[in-house]
Every structure is written in structure tokens, then in C-alpha cells.
Amino acid sequence: GAVVSQHPSWVICKSGTSVKIECRSLDFQATTMFWYRQFPKQSLMLMATSNEGSKATYEQGVEKDKFLINHASLTLSTLTVTSAHPEDSSFYICSATESRGSYNSPLHFGNGTRLTVT
Amino acid sequence: GENVEQHPSTLSVQEGDSAVIKCTYSDSASNYFPWYKQELGKRPQLIIDIRSNVGEKKDQRIAVTLNKTAKHFSLHITETQPEDSAVYFCAAQSGGGADGLTFGKGTHLIIQP
Numbered sequence: 001g002a003v004v005s006q007h008p009s010w011v012i013c014k015s016g017t018s019v020k021i022e023c024r025s026l027d028f029q030a031t032t033m034f035w036y037r038q039f040p041k042q043s044l045m046l047m048a049t050s051n052e053g054s055k056a057t058y059e060q061g062v063e064k065d066k067f068l069i070n071h072a073s074l075t076l077s078t079l080t081v082t083s084a085h086p087e088d089s090s091f092y093i094c095s096a097t098e099s100r101g102s103y104n105s106p107l108h109f110g111n112g113t114r115l116t117v118t
Numbered sequence: 119g120e121n122v123e124q125h126p127s128t129l130s131v132q133e134g135d136s137a138v139i140k141c142t143y144s145d146s147a148s149n150y151f152p153w154y155k156q157e158l159g160k161r162p163q164l165i166i167d168i169r170s171n172v173g174e175k176k177d178q179r180i181a182v183t184l185n186k187t188a189k190h191f192s193l194h195i196t197e198t199q200p201e202d203s204a205v206y207f208c209a210a211q212s213g214g215g216a217d218g219l220t221f222g223k224g225t226h227l228i229i230q231p
């Protein structure tokens with residue numbers, strides 16, 4: 001089955017530093033990748049949609065200058081949390097799809113990254 | 119944009135009984151409805167999905183029904199087992215996969231032994 005690898009699985013950083021999270025599709029080409037954030041005991045909230053070779057589309061309320069997304073290839077997307085603050089502490093999960101036109105393909109999720117900002 | 123409502127937020131059933139989780143969506147253009155199971159600290163796992171051209175789908179103890187007219191869909195788990203305990207999320211998607219999923223708020227399913 002389709003595998004999405006996300007790295008790191010957890011990270012602790014100091015306030016004001018930046019953290020990069022990688023999301024790789026291992027055995028398929030991910031036309032589109034999505035980044036979600038999940039606070040404890042809450043649902044997954046879509047942050048942005050990342051299309052290979054173009055700028056990411058951010059959901060309302062998500063700061064694009066704070067959450068930098070790069071989708072340089074069909075198998076890799078990165079999320080960089082810049083100048084992290086304690087309120088950015090959360091579980092970040094990427095997902096990828098081998099979307100084919102008008103046919104919805106299942107999303108495959110990475111294992112998530114637990115970010116703790118001290 | 120799409121809005122997905124999910125009920126109940128917590129569901130406790132006796133082992134062996136059935137569990138039903140219901141979701142409604144707002145965007146009539148949504149055409150794909152997956153259900154995910156998430157255990158604590160782990161990624162969501164797709165357990166079943168249904169597309170808008172189908173009214174019902176079944177996979178062993180799990181079934182999903184979709185009513186496009188009423189814009190609601192439900193997850194049915196029969197003969198529940200302890201390992202079914204988890205948080206379940208419904209979701210809706212449109213745009214042929216180009217749009218991200220909109221998730222419901224989740225249902226914490228507890229299977230009582």
C-alpha cells in the first residue's frame with residue numbers, strides 16, 4: 001500500500017527557533033500534499049494544500065509567513081514553522097494523494113510530528 | 119466552505135453490540151466521504167470510504183451509508199470488540215482530490231468489556 005513517511009516524529013525546540021518537518025511519499029507520486037494540525041483531543045484542521053511546483057494554498061487564519069511550505073518534487077513536501085512559539089505546540093500531520101483528475105483518491109497520512117516549543 | 123458535523127462526541131457500547139456514528143455535511147459538491155480511526159498519538163487510519171455514486175458500502179463488520187439528499191452519512195460497526203476502541207473521524211471532500219478533507223470533530227468510541 002501507499003506509504004507516507006514523516007520526519008521527525010517528535011521535536012522539542014526553544015521559542016524563536018525554526019523547525020522543519022518533512023513529508024515523503026515513498027511508493028507513489030503525490031500530486032497534492034496536505035498539512036494538518038491537531039490539538040489534543042481535537043479534530044484535524046487543514047492548514048494548507050501543497051501542489052508540486054506551485055505555491056501552497058493556505059486556509060483562512062493560517063499565517064503563510066509563519067508556516068512555510070515547499071513542495072519541490074512529487075515525493076517531498078516540507079513544512080517549516082518559523083519563529084516558533086509555545087502556542088505552536090501541536091501534532092502536525094501531512095497527507096498525500098495520488099489524485100487523478102476528477103477521481104478522489106484516498107489520502108495517505110504520515111505518522112505525524114509532535115512539536116513542543118519551550 | 120465545507121462544514122462537517124459529527125455525533126456523538128463520545129459513544130460507549132458493550133462489547134458485541136453495534137455502534138453508529140453519524141455525520142452531516144454542508145457542501146452539496148462533496149463527493150467523497152472517508153472514515154478514519156485514530157488511536158492515541160498515531161496517524162489516522164482509513165477504515166472505509168464511500169463515494170457519492172454509492173448509497174452503501176460494507177467491509178466485514180464495518181459499513182457506511184450515504185444519503186446525498188439529506189447530506190448525511192453514517193458509520194456502522196457491528197459485533198464490536200475491545201480493539202475497536204479509538205477516536206473515529208468522518209470527513210468530506212470535493213474537488214476531485216485537489217481539496218483537503220474537512221473532518222468532523224471526532225467520536226471517542228469506548229467498548230465496555
